[in-house]
Amino acid sequence: MARKISILIVDDEESVRDSLFNWFLEDGFRVECAENAKKALTILESDQFDIILADIKMPGMDGLEMLRRIKSLKSDAIVIVMTAFATVDTAVKALKDGAYDYVTKPFDPDDLTHLIRNATKQISLTDENETLKKKVVSLENVEDLIGESEAMKDMLREVESVAQTNSSIIITGESGTGKELVARAIHANSPRKFFPFVSVHCGALTESLLESELFGHEKGAFTGAMYNRKGRFEMADSGSIFLDEIATISTKMQVELLRVLESKTFMRVGGNKEISSDFRVICATNKDLKNMVENGTFREDLFYRLNVVNIHIPPLRDRKDDIPLLVDYFIKKYCTSMNKPPAAIDSSALKRLQEFNFPGNIRELENMIERAIVVGDGKKIGLKDLPLEKTFVSSSAESLDDFEKAFVLQILNKYSWNISRTAKALKVDRVTLYHKIKKYDLKPSDQ
Amino acid sequence: MSLPNITLISFGYFEKELLENTAEAVRNEFHCSVIIREGHIDLSDFFDQTRRQYNANNLLKLVDSLHFPDSIKTLGLFNVDLFIPILTFIFGQAFLGGRCGIASLYRVSNERYGMPEDNQLLLNRFKKEVIHELGHTFGLIHCHNPTCVMRSSTYVEDIDQKNQQLCPNCRAEIDF
Numbered sequence: 001m002a003r004k005i006s007i008l009i010v011d012d013e014e015s016v017r018d019s020l021f022n023w024f025l026e027d028g029f030r031v032e033c034a035e036n037a038k039k040a041l042t043i044l045e046s047d048q049f050d051i052i053l054a055d056i057k058m059p060g061m062d063g064l065e066m067l068r069r070i071k072s073l074k075s076d077a078i079v080i081v082m083t084a085f086a087t088v089d090t091a092v093k094a095l096k097d098g099a100y101d102y103v104t105k106p107f108d109p110d111d112l113t114h115l116i117r118n119a120t121k122q123i124s125l126t127d128e129n130e131t132l133k134k135k136v137v138s139l140e141n142v143e144d145l146i147g148e149s150e151a152m153k154d155m156l157r158e159v160e161s162v163a164q165t166n167s168s169i170i171i172t173g174e175s176g177t178g179k180e181l182v183a184r185a186i187h188a189n190s191p192r193k194f195f196p197f198v199s200v201h202c203g204a205l206t207e208s209l210l211e212s213e214l215f216g217h218e219k220g221a222f223t224g225a226m227y228n229r230k231g232r233f234e235m236a237d238s239g240s241i242f243l244d245e246i247a248t249i250s251t252k253m254q255v256e257l258l259r260v261l262e263s264k265t266f267m268r269v270g271g272n273k274e275i276s277s278d279f280r281v282i283c284a285t286n287k288d289l290k291n292m293v294e295n296g297t298f299r300e301d302l303f304y305r306l307n308v309v310n311i312h313i314p315p316l317r318d319r320k321d322d323i324p325l326l327v328d329y330f331i332k333k334y335c336t337s338m339n340k341p342p343a344a345i346d347s348s349a350l351k352r353l354q355e356f357n358f359p360g361n362i363r364e365l366e367n368m369i370e371r372a373i374v375v376g377d378g379k380k381i382g383l384k385d386l387p388l389e390k391t392f393v394s395s396s397a398e399s400l401d402d403f404e405k406a407f408v409l410q411i412l413n414k415y416s417w418n419i420s421r422t423a424k425a426l427k428v429d430r431v432t433l434y435h436k437i438k439k440y441d442l443k444p445s446d447q
Numbered sequence: 448m449s450l451p452n453i454t455l456i457s458f459g460y461f462e463k464e465l466l467e468n469t470a471e472a473v474r475n476e477f478h479c480s481v482i483i484r485e486g487h488i489d490l491s492d493f494f495d496q497t498r499r500q501y502n503a504n505n506l507l508k509l510v511d512s513l514h515f516p517d518s519i520k521t522l523g524l525f526n527v528d529l530f531i532p533i534l535t536f537i538f539g540q541a542f543l544g545g546r547c548g549i550a551s552l553y554r555v556s557n558e559r560y561g562m563p564e565d566n567q568l569l570l571n572r573f574k575k576e577v578i579h580e581l582g583h584t585f586g587l588i589h590c591h592n593p594t595c596v597m598r599s600s601t602y603v604e605d606i607d608q609k610n611q612q613l614c615p616n617c618r619a620e621i622d623f
Contacts, residue, residue: 013532015504015531015532016532016533018504019504019531019532019533019534020533022540022542022543023531023533023534023540025543025588026540026541026543026583026588026589026599027588027589027599028588028589082533105532105533106498106530106532106533106534106535107533107534107535108534108535108601109534109535109536109537109601110601110602112533112534113599113601
C-alpha cells in the first residue's frame, strides 16, 4: 500500500496557509504549516516532508534562501516555490537552486492538482527505485564464485547447506580469496535473500565511527550528528549483515557486539530507545581467531557466538586446477566491460600462471588479467602481457637466501646472462654478481 | 428514532425546483432529513475588489457561525464566483470532518463557458457538488474511484465524469 505523502506549507499569509491546508487535507495528504522559513527549518529538523511548498517573499529569511538551506541538507527534497510577483529572473534562480517547480499566486486549481500529482509520482518512483535497488543488491548473482576443484566444490556444498539456516558464520581465508563473495552467496541462497545484504568493513573505521555505523545515532549525539541516522544493524533487518575484518575490532566493540548478537536489540548512539532488528551475522577474517583468543586479544565468548559455522576458503595455490577456469572467466568479464573482442590466452602464459603461487590470490589473478587486456593486442594474451616478472619470484621461497637466489637467477635469465646488464639492473657491481652466482651455484641452464 | 437533519441554506436567488431536487439527492445519499433554509446577508462584505470574486474562506466562516441545533451539518449555497487566496476559483469547500461547507452554482452553468443553457446538466452538476462538499464534512477525502462523487474535480467536465453517488468504499467510511 502506498504511504501517505506529507506536505509542508511555508507562507507568511495565514489565509494562504489555511486555504492550502484545507485543500491538501481534502486530498488525503498529511499537512503541516509554518509561517516563516525559520520555523519551517526547525520543523524539518525533527520531521521529514515529501513536498515543501514555500512562498518566496517572506519577512526574515526568504524562500530562496530557505530553498538553498533545505537542498544543502537534503538534496532530493521536492521544493515548490510560489510567489505573487512573477519574474523570469526569480523563477530561473529558484530552478537553478534546485526547486522542483515554480508557481505564481493565485494558481488554477487544476495546475495545483497536476503539480502535486507529478511530484507525488516522482516520490513514488524514487521510493520504488530505492526498494528495487535494495532488492537487486541483495540478489546480486554469485557467478563470480568459480571453481571445479575438489576444495572449491566442498566449500560450495558447505555454502549451500548453511545458507538455509540462521546460524552465525565465520568465513576464513587469505586476503583476496573472495570472502565477501562467499558471504553474498550465502545471503543470496538464504530465505533472507529478498531483504538487504549490508556489508561493513570493520577494519576501515575507527572505534567511534564503527559504533555509529553499526548502531546508528540520534541527532546531536556528537558534533556533526545533525540528523538521526539508522545503523547497519537496523538496515539489515530481515536480511544479513557482513562484518569484514572482524579481528580488527576493539575490545569495547567486542563487548557491544556480543550483547547485540545475544539480544538482537541495541540503542542508537545518544539514543535511549531500544531498537530490535532481525539479522543474520556473517563475519570474515584473514587472521587466526582461535590464536587471538588464546592470546587474549579476541573475546572467547564472542568467538564462540560467531563461530557456529566456519567456512574456510582455500588459497588459489591450493586449487591451481581452477586457474584456467578463472582466467577464462576474467577474460570474458573484462573483454565485455571494455568493449573488446573476446581474447584468448597463450598456452605458455597459462602454464606460467599455473606455476605462479599468487600470494594475493584471486584478486591478484583478476588484476593481472585486467591489466593484460588493457595493455595487450586484444587477440591473445601472452607472457609479455602478464606482470609475472614484476612480481619477482615464486613465493615458494622460504628463506631470504632462497628468495635472493631465485631473484638473481630471474634477472640473469632476463638479460640472457649478460653480466654487465644484469649487474646494472640489480644495482650491484659485477664482482658482487659473480659472488652471488658462485654462492648459489647458478648456471644458465637453471631456467 | 427520527433521522438526523442536514440544512441547506441558500444565499441569493435560487430556483425552488433546483433546491428541492438537490435536497432530494442529499436525502437519498446520506439517508438524512434535509431542511431548506434561506439566508439573508450582504454579500458585498465578502467581495474582493482586486479579484472581483467572493472570499470563500470568509463565507465558510460565516456559515460556520450559524447554529441550527436541529441539524448535524449545514451547507451554504451561493450563486457567486468563489475564490480562496491561493487559487483562481473554487466550486466549493468544507471543513474536513467539520460541521459545515459551502458550494456555488456560479461556475457550473454551461453559459459560463460559452455553451448553450442546459438546466438538467446544471442541476446534475450542482447536486454532485453539494454531495461532494457534504462528504467532506463527514470526513471523506478525495477518492481515486473515477465514478465516485468524492473524486476531485477542478473543471466542470470533471464533474460530468463522475456519478452523484458515493462509491462503496466511501460509503463504508461514513458512520451514519
